[in-house]
Amino acid sequence: MNIPTLAEMTANGTSPDILFWVGCAGSFDARAQKVTKAFCKILNHLDISFAILGNEEACTGDPARRAGNEFVFQMLANQNIQVLNGYGVKKIVTTCPHCFNTFKNEYPELGGHYDVIHHTSYLQSLIDEGRLKIADGGPFKGKSITYHDSCYLGRANQIYEAPREVLEALDVELKEMKRCRTTGLCCGAGGAQMWKEDEPGKKRINIERTEEAIATGASVIAVNCPFCLTMMSDGVKAYEKQDEIMVYDLSELIVQQNQL
Amino acid sequence: MLGIIAFSLVFILTFSIAARRFMAIRRNINLGKDELITGNEGKRWKNVLLVAFGQKKMFKNWIPAVLHLFIYVAFLFTQIELIEIFIDGFTGSHRFFAPYLGVIYTIAINTIEILSVLAFIGTIAFLARRNILRVARFQKPEMKGWPSRDANIILGLELVLLFGIFTMNGTDVLLQEIDPTHYPDSGNLIISSFIGPAVFGWMNKDALVFLERAGWWLHILTVFGFLLYLPFSKHLHIVLAFPNTWFARVRKNGKMENMPDIMQEVQSMMGISTPDAAAAPMEEIPEFGSNDVFNLSWKNILDAYSCTECGRCTAQCPANITGKKLSPRKIMMDVRDRAEEVGANLDSADEKFIKSDKRKDGAILSPQNYDDGKSLFDYITPEELHACTTCNACVEACPILIDPLEIILKMRRYEILTLSAGPSEWVPMFTSMENNGSVWQMPVDRDQWAKDAREA
Numbered sequence: 001m002n003i004p005t006l007a008e009m010t011a012n013g014t015s016p017d018i019l020f021w022v023g024c025a026g027s028f029d030a031r032a033q034k035v036t037k038a039f040c041k042i043l044n045h046l047d048i049s050f051a052i053l054g055n056e057e058a059c060t061g062d063p064a065r066r067a068g069n070e071f072v073f074q075m076l077a078n079q080n081i082q083v084l085n086g087y088g089v090k091k092i093v094t095t096c097p098h099c100f101n102t103f104k105n106e107y108p109e110l111g112g113h114y115d116v117i118h119h120t121s122y123l124q125s126l127i128d129e130g131r132l133k134i135a136d137g138g139p140f141k142g143k144s145i146t147y148h149d150s151c152y153l154g155r156a157n158q159i160y161e162a163p164r165e166v167l168e169a170l171d172v173e174l175k176e177m178k179r180c181r182t183t184g185l186c187c188g189a190g191g192a193q194m195w196k197e198d199e200p201g202k203k204r205i206n207i208e209r210t211e212e213a214i215a216t217g218a219s220v221i222a223v224n225c226p227f228c229l230t231m232m233s234d235g236v237k238a239y240e241k242q243d244e245i246m247v248y249d250l251s252e253l254i255v256q257q258n259q260l
Numbered sequence: 261m262l263g264i265i266a267f268s269l270v271f272i273l274t275f276s277i278a279a280r281r282f283m284a285i286r287r288n289i290n291l292g293k294d295e296l297i298t299g300n301e302g303k304r305w306k307n308v309l310l311v312a313f314g315q316k317k318m319f320k321n322w323i324p325a326v327l328h329l330f331i332y333v334a335f336l337f338t339q340i341e342l343i344e345i346f347i348d349g350f351t352g353s354h355r356f357f358a359p360y361l362g363v364i365y366t367i368a369i370n371t372i373e374i375l376s377v378l379a380f381i382g383t384i385a386f387l388a389r390r391n392i393l394r395v396a397r398f399q400k401p402e403m404k405g406w407p408s409r410d411a412n413i414i415l416g417l418e419l420v421l422l423f424g425i426f427t428m429n430g431t432d433v434l435l436q437e438i439d440p441t442h443y444p445d446s447g448n449l450i451i452s453s454f455i456g457p458a459v460f461g462w463m464n465k466d467a468l469v470f471l472e473r474a475g476w477w478l479h480i481l482t483v484f485g486f487l488l489y490l491p492f493s494k495h496l497h498i499v500l501a502f503p504n505t506w507f508a509r510v511r512k513n514g515k516m517e518n519m520p521d522i523m524q525e526v527q528s529m530m531g532i533s534t535p536d537a538a539a540a541p542m543e544e545i546p547e548f549g550s551n552d553v554f555n556l557s558w559k560n561i562l563d564a565y566s567c568t569e570c571g572r573c574t575a576q577c578p579a580n581i582t583g584k585k586l587s588p589r590k591i592m593m594d595v596r597d598r599a600e601e602v603g604a605n606l607d608s609a610d611e612k613f614i615k616s617d618k619r620k621d622g623a624i625l626s627p628q629n630y631d632d633g634k635s636l637f638d639y640i641t642p643e644e645l646h647a648c649t650t651c652n653a654c655v656e657a658c659p660i661l662i663d664p665l666e667i668i669l670k671m672r673r674y675e676i677l678t679l680s681a682g683p684s685e686w687v688p689m690f691t692s693m694e695n696n697g698s699v700w701q702m703p704v705d706r707d708q709w710a711k712d713a714r715e716a
């Protein structure tokens with residue numbers, strides 16, 4: 001695969017159309033890495049000129065800020081902004097809705113102004129423009145799939161339709177959960193919960209959400225966030241249904257449908 | 261004449277007591293930090309018109325929305341009738357507008373009559389939902405005791421009010437026939453022309469005259485009672501819902517408030533010069549986040565006073581749904597209770613509430629030197645704060661545009677930044693972010709996946 005870094009491109013005197021912001025999960029989490037690679041495959045397939053920051057990328061600081069640690073957030077955020085502004089980055093695409101939200105809503109006040117797009121919106125626009133064509137008769141055609149709204153794409157930024165339009169393009173049978181769109185239930189990872197145990201209670205949040213997903217009878221749970229991916233996969237495993245129900249990011253669905 | 265004097269006295273008494281209570285609430289709201297909330301007027305008008313007047317968000321849950329709409333519209337319309345009641349009360353006239361407005365009067369009173377019947381249905385249904393059907397969101401722990409009683413008192417008063425209106429109109433319809441000079445024709449009243457003869461038809465004139473007055477007084481005294489009761493009750497929302505939707509945040513829900521002090525300190529540490537980097541250095545020992553009403557925004561406290569305790573937020577909260585202690589409604593109720601507590605202590609002017617180092621002779625208790633040894637953390641536990649996933653479901657659910665999440669996040673900031681406390685599991689995360697720039701401490705480079713993928 002062709003995955004240049006921004007440093008390499010700059011050294012060669014070129015600059016990419018978009019910067020692909022990978023995020024911590026996309027970089028380090030084994031399952032989320034597959035999403036990262038799937039998205040790179042799509043970009044490569046369409047000959048889209050992109051770059052990653054590689055080791056110059058740092059966490060956007062989202063979990064620190066929401067945990068309450070503004071110092072750590074500010075350190076990371078200002079460091080990232082320094083790097084991005086140093087390269088003159090204008091357009092960022094990211095596979096993580098938390099990174100997306102931070103760039104879009106929180107970096108501008110700190111001096112970081114970018115045109116940032118979440119990969120599901122980006123994929124939808126590629127499909128709309130006719131650049132990305134979905135193969136007819138792929139493995140998901142007609143399959144029943146449920147879609148889990150992430151909080152940071154949905155309620156935080158009101159993006160509910162773009163991911164659903166991608167699913168429509170895949171020609172799947174979309175089975176909505178009872179709580180969806182504005183009332184979609186959180187997977188339990190946000191607000192830095194990912195890095196701690198649930199507080200005492202009756203059950204874990206991801207179990208509650210997975211039960212709802214299983215109840216739709218869908219064989220695939222589509223997600224748009226690496227943390228939802230972990231949470232929903234864990235939930236499916238807790239019910240020992242990992243062989244019947246797959247949890248995939250939208251970009252993975254496209255890669256498989258098109259056999260890229 | 262006696263009637264005029266009695267009415268005027270009750271009126272003055274009610275309004276002067278109510279004014280004092282409302283001023284106290286205003287003062288309590290202003291215990292919060294000053295913050296100018298302006299801009300986006302278009303969006304703000306839209307919120308007031310659609311969300312408050314238009315009840316837009318109520319209709320996500322259409323059964324209570326329709327029931328509420330009955331009571332709400334009835335209330336709005338009854339304000340017209342109230343004007344006449346005031347005129348009649350002060351001048352001793354009877355149905356002052358009836359002779360002047362003619363058919364318009366008949367239409368207005370009939371509208372109120374029909375709405376009152378609908379409001380009656382709504383009120384009974386609300387009572388049933390709370391006490392018979394026991395709808396889950398009204399049965400949470402924070403609703404035990406006073407909050408539930410408060411709700412039933414309001415609905416009870418509502419019934420008394422409606423009872424008063426129909427006694428007044430029902431007897432009036434009969435009196436209009438017996439004594440047309442004193443009881444001007446109101447035109448045919450749909451409900452009362454039926455209730456009047458059916459319920460009061462057997463009575464003599466004296467009894468009718470007495471009951472008509474009794475109904476009139478019951479109606480207006482209940483209205484005054486409501487006014488006096490509002491400041492102690494969740495029913496305050498009928499006033500504050502409107503300003504609260506105006507002042508609601510118009511940013512994207514995902515945006516957390518920036519902390520400019522910390523931003524500037526970090527930026528100057530990193531050698532990034534920014535336009536306001538030369539801002540004044542921090543005066544006192546910095547205190548970050550919020551642990552009390554004094555370091556919340558006044559808007560957070562307005563939110564708390566506007567809360568209807570409906571629990572739509574809590575019913576959507578993933579933490580609460582899965583049995584955690586966190587309930588966003590309780591957060592709002594706690595902030596209001598704390599504001600009330602501080603307000604009452606301030607009113608006592610007792611110098612034991614003055615910070616010990618400022619308790620010199622002649623010192624007067626004020627919000628600036630206040631210290632009762634308590635804080636919001638006596639109401640809200642860290643366990644509750646730690647359970648929040650920042651999912652915004654509560655914010656999205658609230659029909660009054662209240663934001664419980666903002667308070668939770670401010671208290672988390674206080675816990676982490678000022679108290680250096682918080683969940684111990686977060687410590688390695690913070691350390692890793694500080695030292696390695698990633699949420700996990702990993703033995704490999706951030707771009708190892710790319711190196712592997714290039715080779716594959």
Ligand code: HEM
Nearest residue numbers: 311312313315324331332335386411498501568570659660
């Ligand atoms: C101005 C006249 C209003 C009146 C007379 C009124 C009356 C009432 C009453 C009697 C209740 C009690 C229901 C119960 O406890 O079961 C109630 C609840 C409530 N009101 Fe109002 N209200 C008014 C305005 C508003 C406005 C402008 C809003 C904003 C959208 C609002 C939102 C609510 C909510 C959310 C509840 C909780 C109901 C539930 O879901 O169970 N109200 N109101």
Ligand code: SF4
Nearest residue numbers: 577648649651652654
């Ligand atoms: S933001 Fe926090 S308090 Fe609000 S619904 Fe989500 S988890 Fe509950």
Ligand code: SF4
Nearest residue numbers: 567568570571573658
């Ligand atoms: S915060 Fe809003 S949704 Fe929650 S109880 Fe209060 S009024 Fe209802």
